[in-house]
Amino acid sequence: xxxxxxxxxxxxxxxxxxxxxxxxxxxxxxxxxxxxxxxxxxxxxxx
Amino acid sequence: xxxxxxxxxxxxxxxxxxxxxxxxxxxxxxxxxxxxxxxxxxxxxxxxxxxxxxxxxxxxxxxxxxxxxxxxxxxxxxxxxxxxxxxxxxxxxxxxxxxxxxxxxxxxxxxxxxxxxxxxxxxxxxxxxxxxxxxxxxxxxxxxxxxxxxxxxxxxxxxxxxxxxxxxxxxxxxxxxxxxxxxxxxxxxxxxxxxxxxxxxxxxxxxxxxxxxxxxxxxxxxxxxxxxxxxxxxxxxxxxxxxxxxxxxxxxxxxxxxxxxxxxxxxxxxxxxxxxxxxxxxxxxxxxxxxxxxxxxxxxxxxxxxxxxxxxxxxxxxxxxxxxxxxxxxxxxxxxxxxxxxxxxxxxxxxxxxxxxxxxxxxxxxxxxxxxx
Numbered sequence: 106x107x108x109x110x111x112x113x114x115x116x117x118x119x120x121x122x123x124x125x126x127x128x129x130x131x132x133x134x135x136x137x138x139x140x141x142x143x144x145x146x147x148x149x150x151x152x
Numbered sequence: 153x154x155x156x157x158x159x160x161x162x163x164x165x166x167x168x169x170x171x172x173x174x175x176x177x178x179x180x181x182x183x184x185x186x187x188x189x190x191x192x193x194x195x196x197x198x199x200x201x202x203x204x205x206x207x208x209x210x211x212x213x214x215x216x217x218x219x220x221x222x223x224x225x226x227x228x229x230x231x232x233x234x235x236x237x238x239x240x241x242x243x244x245x246x247x248x249x250x251x252x253x254x255x256x257x258x259x260x261x262x263x264x265x266x267x268x269x270x271x272x273x274x275x276x277x278x279x280x281x282x283x284x285x286x287x288x289x290x291x292x293x294x295x296x297x298x299x300x301x302x303x304x305x306x307x308x309x310x311x312x313x314x315x316x317x318x319x320x321x322x323x324x325x326x327x328x329x330x331x332x333x334x335x336x337x338x339x340x341x342x343x344x345x346x347x348x349x350x351x352x353x354x355x356x357x358x359x360x361x362x363x364x365x366x367x368x369x370x371x372x373x374x375x376x377x378x379x380x381x382x383x384x385x386x387x388x389x390x391x392x393x394x395x396x397x398x399x400x401x402x403x404x405x406x407x408x409x410x411x412x413x414x415x416x417x418x419x420x421x422x423x424x425x426x427x428x429x430x431x432x433x434x435x436x437x438x439x440x441x442x443x444x445x446x447x448x449x450x451x452x453x454x455x456x457x458x459x460x461x462x463x464x465x466x467x468x469x470x471x472x473x474x475x476x477x478x479x480x481x482x483x484x485x486x487x488x489x490x491x492x493x494x495x496x497x498x499x500x501x502x503x504x505x506x507x508x509x510x511x512x513x514x515x516x517x518x519x520x521x522x523x524x525x
Contacts, residue, residue: 122162131157138161145169150176151301 190250201345222254223498233294237476238361253501280442286522297324312409330414365434377416386490482508
């Protein structure tokens, strides 16, 4: 269950990262960046 | 592919994640406790209940043994890690006392998991500092309940091992989980391990150190199991002689899951719980801060006291941690004194305990070992 959870969070993290790469508007990138911080913290630190 | 703005955003994400992550991980670090020369041995709670080994519920037990035979006493701090006077008092005991007679078991972080996080939406500081002559000793300020990372989800309604119905969050409250369950939740397994410690070490008296909000009626009190009414009354008289007013609260028979009820019912030991007033986890407080924890000053509580809404006097000088710890130490000394008076064969000869008056006058730092720099 733990691995499935981490896979889901990893998938969403990559998606947000991919969105930032594709997006041309700086402010939309910045907004997605804020969301990415939460996903990165969840992916790496939540036990 | 990576243009300048994406590069900047990823850099910011990495920087913010690093600093936020570092603070988050710091919550899991256990601050050092530096026992005095009186310590005889160290054990783990899992020694009494092996399934707890390697889990977030396992915690250290500091054992002091006297040369003469006597009683066996358990002192529990940190059952609620947002009640700092309880576990700072336990740490102060560990770092100062010696035993001439009997055995003393001190558990400073009873709910170890609760020390790894804070109460959500409270904005409480992660730690607070106490000045010692050689520098500042820092201590974690945790949550009242087990970390939901270690025990999740909460039920809508929590039914304690003895059948009391409580709000769901209380499923993570160690002091509602006694006598615990060997196959229950993490909190119930910790409670079960404490009961195993009590049974296997033939504990005679258990003292649970807590704090409560100034607007809560059970405060500046000794809560006692009915088998300990003489003990509590004698202790109260001794405390009055020292200038400390404590009210006596009988443990209600229909309020289940608490240490002062279940330790007495399930293990037959004498059980008391000592409460001191802590503004930092009350509901009327202003901005939470480390200073509020240590100095205990809060203008909103002063106003509430003026309106007669509190159960303790609360002036502009506040109720500092050193005073609350002094009360706990005076309470422990008085309860142990009462035990030796009532049952001399179960007396515990405690030496080196800082007097409450000295703690009040010199501050906590004078009796804590220097920080590891």
